[in-house]
Amino acid sequence: MSDPILRLTGVKTDIAQYHILHGVDFEVPRGGVTMLLGRNGAGKTTTLRTIMGLWKPHAGEIRLDGAPIQGLSPAQIARRGIGFVPEDMGIFSDLTVEENIRLAALDGHPIPERLDWIFGAFPALRTFWKSAAGTLSGGQKQMLSVARAVVEDRELYLIDEPSKGLAPAIVATLARALKDLKNRGASILMVEQNFSLARALGDHVAVMDDGRIVWTGAMAELAGDTGLQERLMGLKMEQA
């Protein structure tokens, strides 16, 4: 097995006086989608934000492609090759769709083939190319957020709850795009509450509870064991 693209060892993060991550250890294999699952408040978003450098860990180590990145600024981490889709989408409402995309391309010029792929996956972005991003619907904003992260080739994509609050039809569009991205060899670490989507996209799983990883394994193993799902996440997962 090749080296993981990302490895977290004993990562602890505090936010103000709250201890959120109590020593997170897990690996994201190179290529494929790793789902980070868990109850609300388990520390999934904090883990992604800590990897991205938006919150600084006070202990532990984060290695991207073997090199430590904890302590680097978010900008340095992004330039090391991590694309980030935050939970709130992080869209710049006053900028047009085009400007949002252009900003994400670090040299200001998106790769034409990648732009074609984005327009194929999310036709609405071509339609509203010159419109202010603030005028888009929630689903279109999420598409823009994903498009912005993938406009350049990245080592790893961190995607936080892309299906949150979206209509099933929009979720299907996003799922298709993310699956295509995965098939192109991308490495993705994704937080998702929608287990159907997680099962459809995920290859590997890390389950969190109370700021720690409590289980890691293959998605096939978790998806086939409802008892394990219930024990790990306290929820009866729907069966496809």
Added chain:
Amino acid sequence: MTDTAPTHAPKMTKLPLSERLKPWLPVLLVPVLIVLGFALIPSPSSWLTLTVSGLAMGMMIFVIASGMTLVFGLMDVINFGHGAFISFGAFVGTTVLLALASMTGAPSLMLNLLAVALAVLAAMAVTGALGWGFERVIVRPVYGSHLKQILVTMGGLIVAEQLIYVIWGGQEIVIARPETLKGAITFAGAALEKYRLVAVGVGLIVFLSLRAVLRRTKLGLIVRAGVENPEMVQALGYNITRVFVGVFVAGSALAGLGGVMWALYQEIITAHMGNEIMILVFIVVIIGGLGSVEGCFIGALTVGLVQNYAAFLEPKLALISNIALMVAILMWRPMGMVPVVKAK
């Protein structure tokens, strides 16, 4: 999950004219005010003189306030020390102009403009450097705390004013305008001061340049995005701290330019002149919409026109005209005329 492609495009219905005009109403405010002034002021020549005076004053306030509004919008910093850069700019510019008396006194437009350009460059260089130091020493330790920002930047303002007393002494300094910028030209029976026309031109150039940088360059894109959501700009790979410092330095340098313009407008400078203008600057930044350069421009012109018209029509009202204007605009648009979207 369904595999059928969804229709993403929302159904667009045409809004009524009144709704479509709403975002443009602030832009109409300046021409409406000018027309209103024409209706209220009995003599057209007086109206023209007052309008040019109002626009010139507004342009100078805009040059000073534009940096401050960007600093507030991008860095969420309330900088009460901004007035120090105005005063320093005025003193440095005046010192250069006094040293170049032979050029300013010559009846040559080229020589006069060259002297003013050198004074402006010196003032902007000094205030830009001061801004860099101010950001590092005074502002950086208090990012995120408005109360501390108010206290330390006011402290910085006091220190800067005392520095001016140390360097230039406590006396006010009289500075004459360059020879070819003195006097007025007559147009349609109205006397229009040459310097005010120049001020209008400079203000317009600064506004158009700022707008071009913000709208047409990658740096402008980063600044506009940073005003809305600095965290996300970092996550896209941009060093927002460097952008913060750059904007602070540029804002301070613009205040320095405004200081030179104000010095030549008033023809007298004092250490606390920056502090006095700051009331108008704050009004402009607030009514424009915190962080908006376009709003700042409209706000500054509105303030300049209202002050000049009110002073002519009802001098006693002039004292409260700008406060009344701020109250009226905030009742109409509580977030300012061109509000800036900020990430939660």
